[in-house]
Amino acid sequence: MNVLKAIKDFMETWDGLATYGVSSVQYEEISGTQMPRCGIYSAGSYERDLYIGGEKEVVFNFKIVYHCISEDTNGRITANEFFAELLSWFRAQTRNGLTGLDIGEGRKPLKIDGTAATKVDTKTDNSQEWSANFTLTYEQGS
Numbered sequence: 154m155n156v157l158k159a160i161k162d163f164m165e166t167w168d169g170l171a172t173y174g175v176s177s178v179q180y181e182e183i184s185g186t187q188m189p190r191c192g193i194y195s196a197g198s199y200e201r202d203l204y205i206g207g208e209k210e211v212v213f214n215f216k217i218v219y220h221c222i223s224e225d226t227n228g229r230i231t232a233n234e235f236f237a238e239l240l241s242w243f244r245a246q247t248r249n250g251l252t253g254l255d256i257g258e259g260r261k262p263l264k265i266d267g268t269a270a271t272k273v274d275t276k277t278d279n280s281q282e283w284s285a286n287f288t289l290t291y292e293q294g295s
Contacts, residue, residue, distance in 0.1 A: 156213050156256050157195045160265075160289060163254040164193065164217075167242050173219070173235045192218045196286065208261070208292035215289065218273070221281040229272070232283040236270035243267065243287070259294035266290075 161180040164170075170178070175191045196214035217239070221232050243265040246254070251262040267287035274282040 156260075156289065157193065157215060159254060159256045160215060161193050163246075163251075164239075166253060167239065169235075169238050169242060172238075173231065175219075178217075190220050192220075194218065208294055210263075211260075211291055211293045213289045213291065214286065216284055216286050219270070219283045221283060229281070232272070232281065233270055236267075236283070236285045240267045240285070240287075256289075256291060261292040261294070263290045263292060 157180055161178045164178055170176070170191070173191075177191075179192045180194070194216045196216050217236075219232055219235050221229075246252075247264040247266075251265070254262045256262055265287060267285055270283045270285040272281055273284045276282065
């Protein structure tokens with residue numbers, strides 16, 4: 154099971170995506186010159202030397218990129234709201250046990266948390282690219 158694809162599929166169940174003009178989340182590589190409205194990318198993972206009931210804890214890092222249509226105050230507000238609401242949704246799903254996040258046999262998702270969004274770039278068409286880093290923590294069985 155590809156963990157990044159599982160997170161992408163899980164994220165697409167969030168009702169808020171449509172509010173921000175996102176019909177689907179592109180994952181891994183950006184192809185072509187067209188920037189996706191929303192993309193999710195792996196930032197690697199690491200295993201902690203921490204065992205919970207014999208299970209190893211793994212932290213999987215990922216980044217979400219949101220492409221705003223214009224460089225203006227409304228664009229910045231929209232990007233910040235997108236990430237704030239997404240993080241709030243991830244935290245609510247964590248409290249509910251991350252039901253529906255299937256990351257493969259022997260892996261038990263524990264929590265998803267993240268950081269505030271930052272503006273990464275302003276494109277030549279005056280659009281903006283915003284990004285935030287997230288972590289999925291899960292137990293890795295033997």
